[in-house]
Structure formats: C-alpha cells, structure tokens
Amino acid sequence: MGALLKVSQLKKQFGKFEALKNVTFELHSGEVLGYVGPNGAGKSTTIRILLGLIKASSGSATIFGKNVFTDALAIHKNIAYVPGDVYLWPNLSGGEIIDLFLKMHGHFDPQKRDELIKKFEFDPKKKARSYSKGNRQKVALIAALASQAELYIFDEPTSGLDPLMEAVFQEEVERLKQQGKAILLSSHILSEVERLCDKIAIIRAGEIVEFGSLDEMRHLTRYEFKVETQEVIQDIEKIDFIHEVKFNSNEPRKISFQADSDRIQDVVSYLSNAHIIKLESNPQTLESLFLHHYTLENQEEKK
Incomplete structure (x- = not known):
C-alpha cells in the first residue's frame, strides 16, 4: 500500500528566512511517526503546511493522494488535529465545545466521547474560561480521539497534562495504531516518542537530519x-x-x-x-540522538 501522507523536497521561506529545506518523509496506515526537534526547527511549520493553512514555497505534500493546499477541504474530512496550545470559546462549556468540534468533523462515536470524558477525568459542564491549560488540551484530545479519522496529527498534544493523563493519551494512540490509523506525533517528551513511534524524523534548522526506526538510527550511534x-x-x-x-x-x-x-x-x-x-x-536512547543533533546546531550557530 502506498504512503497515506507523503512529503517530498518541501521548502518554505518567510522572506529571506528558510524555515524548511527539502523536508522529505512518508507515513503509512498503522504507523506512528514521531516528529521531533528543538523549538524553531520547523515542526509546526510543516504541520501548518499539511493542514493547508500555509502554502509551501516548493516541493510537494499529499494526504490520501490529494494536494494538502488545494484539496484541504476534502482532506480535513478524514483527519483529526490537536495543537499544542488550545484556544476555546470562553462562554461555552467544555462539553458544548467538544460536541461542536465533533459535529463540524461529521464522523464521530458518541459512546467513545463519553468514555474519553471519564478516562481523562474531565468535567464537561464548566465554562471554558475556567479551564487550565491541561483541561483545554483535554477538550481537543477528546474531540480528536472520538472522531472517526484516518490520519491523526498531534502537535505537542500532552502539553499541560499530568503523567496519569499522558498515560491515557498513550493508551489511546496504541488503540488507534491497532485499528490501522496513521498518526503524526510531534512531541517534546522523548520517552513518549520512543515508546509509541514506529518511525522517527529528527528535524534540525529546517532539515530532516535522521529518519527511520529507532533501531535503524541506533546503528549510526x-x-x-x-x-x-x-x-x-x-x-x-x-x-x-x-x-x-x-x-x-x-x-x-x-x-x-x-x-x-x-x-x-x-x-x-x-x-x-x-x-x-x-x-x-x-x-543510546532517542534523547541521546536528539541531544547530539541539538548540540551540532548550537556549535554551528557559534561559528
């Protein structure tokens, strides 16, 4: 089966600044791809391109064989997305916002929604203005995980969650993987990436410096x-x-x-x-690999 998500020679420039440089990777059904790198490396820029929010300067990116920018509306019917910082309507309750997100998506499981509300120990009756960052993340996670999508894109999804809730999220990702879903996971928690991901892409200064399974990377270390x-x-x-x-x-x-x-x-x-x-x-662990490339970046900046 071909790649569900395919990125090839992707470049993005903001004026003279080159945020992405020939980024290339693939993601297949039933795989979890970890996308890691330091702040400013290009992770969120890549995801914004995949969501059709910004247009690449050159190269190509397709999801379900469709162009991510020109066919964004059709693509979004079968993807679920959780950002690293969630902004909500302050006067709506958490439950109302979850239902709004799910109705906008169109394909969801009400029973799974209720199950996730219990698992994440979430109070859906409170107004969103009263929620902590962790509870705002729970709103987005519950809505995404209850939707029936083929591709899930998580950008720092557990930011603000305590370790017990992180464990709930990890269990749900394992469940999605077993169902043959594709997951792109951008995370700063390297132990989470190491546990969940089949393949890992390390991005540094807009370039993919490592791509493959963790075992394939370790032979280079x-x-x-x-x-x-x-x-x-x-x-x-x-x-x-x-x-x-x-x-x-x-x-x-x-x-x-x-x-x-x-x-x-x-x-x-x-x-x-x-x-x-x-x-x-x-x-060596994924943390060792990550720190190795992060150290290289710092050394190059000092030259």
Missing part, C-alpha cells in the same frame, strides 16, 4: 559500556573505535566508555584480554 576486569586495561583510549573513556581513579579496573555499534565484537575481544568480570552495554 555508539553503545555505552561499563566494564570491570581482573587486570587494568592498558591504552584503551588509543583504540580508534572506542571513545569517551572514563576511568575510576579509586578502582582502576572499572571503566566506562562509548564504542561504535558495528564494532561490539571487537570491543569484547579486546576486553577479554584483561579477563572480564562484569560488562554492561546499552544502546
């Missing part, structure tokens, strides 16, 4: 090692595939370091000469 040996390891810092060696001054037979993920067998062979007592190894 290093593993973290902690080792204890019977003998002191000599000259390990001189090995070309071993990096960031840290010695324990009180216990010289205990060290930590990073190593290229495609040289793990060589690492074990080298350490075995010193007779391994204990060895721990872990792939």
Whole structure:
C-alpha cells in the first residue's frame, strides 16, 4: 500500500528566512511517526503546511493522494488535529465545545466521547474560561480521539497534562495504531516518542537530519559500556573505535566508555584480554540522538 501522507523536497521561506529545506518523509496506515526537534526547527511549520493553512514555497505534500493546499477541504474530512496550545470559546462549556468540534468533523462515536470524558477525568459542564491549560488540551484530545479519522496529527498534544493523563493519551494512540490509523506525533517528551513511534524524523534548522526506526538510527550511534576486569586495561583510549573513556581513579579496573555499534565484537575481544568480570552495554536512547543533533546546531550557530 502506498504512503497515506507523503512529503517530498518541501521548502518554505518567510522572506529571506528558510524555515524548511527539502523536508522529505512518508507515513503509512498503522504507523506512528514521531516528529521531533528543538523549538524553531520547523515542526509546526510543516504541520501548518499539511493542514493547508500555509502554502509551501516548493516541493510537494499529499494526504490520501490529494494536494494538502488545494484539496484541504476534502482532506480535513478524514483527519483529526490537536495543537499544542488550545484556544476555546470562553462562554461555552467544555462539553458544548467538544460536541461542536465533533459535529463540524461529521464522523464521530458518541459512546467513545463519553468514555474519553471519564478516562481523562474531565468535567464537561464548566465554562471554558475556567479551564487550565491541561483541561483545554483535554477538550481537543477528546474531540480528536472520538472522531472517526484516518490520519491523526498531534502537535505537542500532552502539553499541560499530568503523567496519569499522558498515560491515557498513550493508551489511546496504541488503540488507534491497532485499528490501522496513521498518526503524526510531534512531541517534546522523548520517552513518549520512543515508546509509541514506529518511525522517527529528527528535524534540525529546517532539515530532516535522521529518519527511520529507532533501531535503524541506533546503528549510526555508539553503545555505552561499563566494564570491570581482573587486570587494568592498558591504552584503551588509543583504540580508534572506542571513545569517551572514563576511568575510576579509586578502582582502576572499572571503566566506562562509548564504542561504535558495528564494532561490539571487537570491543569484547579486546576486553577479554584483561579477563572480564562484569560488562554492561546499552544502546543510546532517542534523547541521546536528539541531544547530539541539538548540540551540532548550537556549535554551528557559534561559528
């Protein structure tokens, strides 16, 4: 089956500022794509283009095979969207706003709406003017999750929610995925992205710097090692595939370091000469990948 959402060589300029530079990625049914990057990287600009709110300078973006700008009205019938900051009609109750959103969408499940109101511990009778940021997010989340869409776009959806409500949101995303829905998730909570997403796109300064599954990305990174040996390891810092060696001054037979993920067998062979007592190894997390590219951006800005 072809991609439900397809972005190719997308560019967006605001005057002389280039907000997006040749952004390319795809999303298929039954997939969750995590879209992560620092503030100002281009995440929200991409989403605004996908929603047909602004027009790309060049490149193409299609949803359901339709142009996101010229066919926005037809596309919106089958998508649900939650922004990172929700503005509501202050004199309407939360329940009235949820029903208004759902009626505007046209396809929704009233039973699912009621279930979500209970799961999110939401009071639909209060006026929107009294809601906290977290409760405003709940209004948008309940309306989106109760709608019957094929594509769900979440832009920092759990901003303002407590951890228990974040867990409810994650359960609902898992449910949508099992139903074969496509989800684009832009989130600052990297553990959430790591848990939910099949693929991840890291955007930095308007460019996609990594795209693929987390496992596919990890082969480009290093593993973290902690080792204890019977003998002191000599000259390990001189090995070309071993990096960031840290010695324990009180216990010289205990060290930590990073190593290229495609040289793990060589690492074990080298350490075995010193007779391994204990060895721990872990792939770097999505947070490590994100911080790596964020650090690169800061270094480039300082040049």
